[in-house]
Amino acid sequence: MIWTLVASVMLAPLGSDAPKGFEPGSAVDRVVAVGEEERAFRLYVPSEWSRPAPALFVFHGEGGTPDTIQNYAKLDPLAEDRGFVVIYPKGEGKNWNYDSGAPIVRSRGFASFTARDGLNPEMDRRFDDVAMVRSIVEELGADGLIDVSRVFATGISSGAMFCHRLAADASDVMAGVAPVSGAMTDVVAERFAPTHPVSLMAIIGEDDPLMPVTGGPIAGLLPQDRGRVAPADETIAAYLQANGISGEPSVETLPDRPEDDGTTTRVYSYPSGHDGVLVEIYRIEGAGHNWPGKPSNYHVEMVGKTSQDFDGSEAILSFFERCPPKRITQ
Secondary structure, three states, X not given: OOEEEOOOOOOOEOOOOOOOOOOOOEEEXXXXXXXXXXXXXXXXXXXXXXXXXXXXXXXXXXXXXXXXXXXXXXOHHHHHHHOOEEEEEOOHHHOOOOOOOOOOOOOOHHHHHOOOOOOOHHHOOOOOHHHHHHHHHHHHXXXXXXXXXEEEEEEEOHHHHHHHHHHHHOOOOOOEEEEEOOOOEHHHHHOOXXXXXXXXXXXXXXXXXXXXXXXXXXXXXXXXXXXXEOOHHHHHHHHHHHOOOOOOOEEEEOOOOOOOOOOEEEEEEOOOOHHHOOEEEEEEEOEOOOOOOOOOOOOHHHHOEOOOOOOHHHHHHHHHHHOOOOEEEO
């Protein structure tokens, strides 16, 4: 098999030759055909866009929307500075198909915390979210908007779990993933054997009440079955093995900012693996189910503390800037 590296050729800024429907410096809502269905997503194109640009998928959590995760993570200003195109897909039923073997959960907002049965019967079927991602990449790549060798994904909670599934089932597309407060399900872990190396940055709250770091039921205190996650150590080991990484990591303890936030962050940076891929793990003692550097979504008693030691969005974009592009088979 012959591998060739797809180069990122930076041409002139966006001008009259721009694909129709794209608005530099702003977000537009679009749809893409996935088989016989249409799927919605929001697209942010930096004002100084140059083709082809790296692409960042951002997946909301259960009950979220493109609007909520866009406003929460605040990735657009960072993407503006770094020239990333940002893609915010909309999960059907406000959730993701993060595990083909897990129960189907369609959110009705706070009804999720009390309902025991299917939450949205008219959507009680599996949507092919992996195919949706492939379709978006294919369309935006064909438009010349994105560099298909530099496609990355991040997300929180169920959106983060879906990032792990993309690493497993779309490793030919994803150059790297950065799940935030979302573990790999045990079913995906059992069959995790990506065909291509995938860089990983994971942000893990050691005291996350919804994603147990030692493995177990997802949001076990809530009534509806959401499946189970594998232990964090096993998930990290799976990526290291798949990426051909055997060396020990360097460990950095970040300064407490502020000192009284009740969390301590340690960053584990491993030697590079196949094709130069990177694995970097942020493990935060005292932190729960949150995006570091941002306000808590819910009460601390429900989701745990939010670390302010670093800005998760800044760390994610900086990591993806350092990741190697995907090698594409010709």
